[in-house]
Amino acid sequence: GDSVTQMEGPVTLSEEAFLTINCTYTATGYPSLFWYVQYPGEGLQLLLKATKADDKGSNKGFEATYRKETTSFHLEKGSVQVSDSAVYFCALSERRGNNRLAFGKGNQVVVIP
Amino acid sequence: DAGITQSPRHKVTETGTPVTLRCHQTENHRYMYWYRQDPGHGLRLIHYSYGVKDTDKGEVSDGYSVSRSKTEDFLLTLESATSSQTSVYFCAIATEGNQPQHFGDGTRLSIL
Numbered sequence: 001g002d003s004v005t006q007m008e009g010p011v012t013l014s015e016e017a018f019l020t021i022n023c024t025y026t027a028t029g030y031p032s033l034f035w036y037v038q039y040p041g042e043g044l045q046l047l048l049k050a051t052k053a054d055d056k057g058s059n060k061g062f063e064a065t066y067r068k069e070t071t072s073f074h075l076e077k078g079s080v081q082v083s084d085s086a087v088y089f090c091a092l093s094e095r096r097g098n099n100r101l102a103f104g105k106g107n108q109v110v111v112i113p
Numbered sequence: 114d115a116g117i118t119q120s121p122r123h124k125v126t127e128t129g130t131p132v133t134l135r136c137h138q139t140e141n142h143r144y145m146y147w148y149r150q151d152p153g154h155g156l157r158l159i160h161y162s163y164g165v166k167d168t169d170k171g172e173v174s175d176g177y178s179v180s181r182s183k184t185e186d187f188l189l190t191l192e193s194a195t196s197s198q199t200s201v202y203f204c205a206i207a208t209e210g211n212q213p214q215h216f217g218d219g220t221r222l223s224i225l
Binding site for chain 2: 034036041042043044045046049089100101103104105106
């Protein structure tokens with residue numbers, strides 16, 4: 001079935017560093033792709049999305065480009081802040097069906113002042 | 114916020130007891146979902162609903178049942194709770210097709 005793979009392990013970096021979180025997917029059709037963010041004690045919030053190949057989603061300085069040829073949707077931010085510390089989830093949704101989401105396991109990001 | 118309320122927010126109960134979690138939405142969205150979140154597993158879909166009285170299973174549905182008698186409420190029931198069902202449960206809603214899902218703040222359930 002459809003699946004999403006995120007890089008293993010937490011990510012720790014200093015304030016103003018460049019952030020990349022890798023996400024690759026397996027899907028039979030043409031999925032929409034999403035990044036969600038979860039702050040401590042809260043639910044998931046949609047960070048950005050892309051619905052077709054070569055689309056770039058962006059929000060709050062974060063970007064991700066839908067790469068069909070490499071089945072990837074890597075999340076990037078040029079200069080992180082302490083407030084970006086959170087767990088980030090990559091997810092996909094097939095166009096057909098009942099909008100079911102398949103999630104990656106998430107990456108804890110810790111930004112140190 | 115997307116107008117989603119989960120109740121209770123925290124619950125501690127004993128093995129073998131029935132538990133019902135409630136998700137209430139004020140958005141009139143057609144789709145509603147229940148997920149569980151566990152360390153190392155991300156979020157996994159338990160059940161979902163695509164309309165009143167229309168529900169289907171997700172990838173981890175064993176031991177859970179759901180009901181949706183009206184658009185705004187989606188109930189998740191553990192008929193006989195087990196310790197393996199200790200988790201954080203999230204409800205989500207969506208409009209149609211591949212539109213993003215919006216999540217509630219979660220219910221932390223501990224089964225002793």
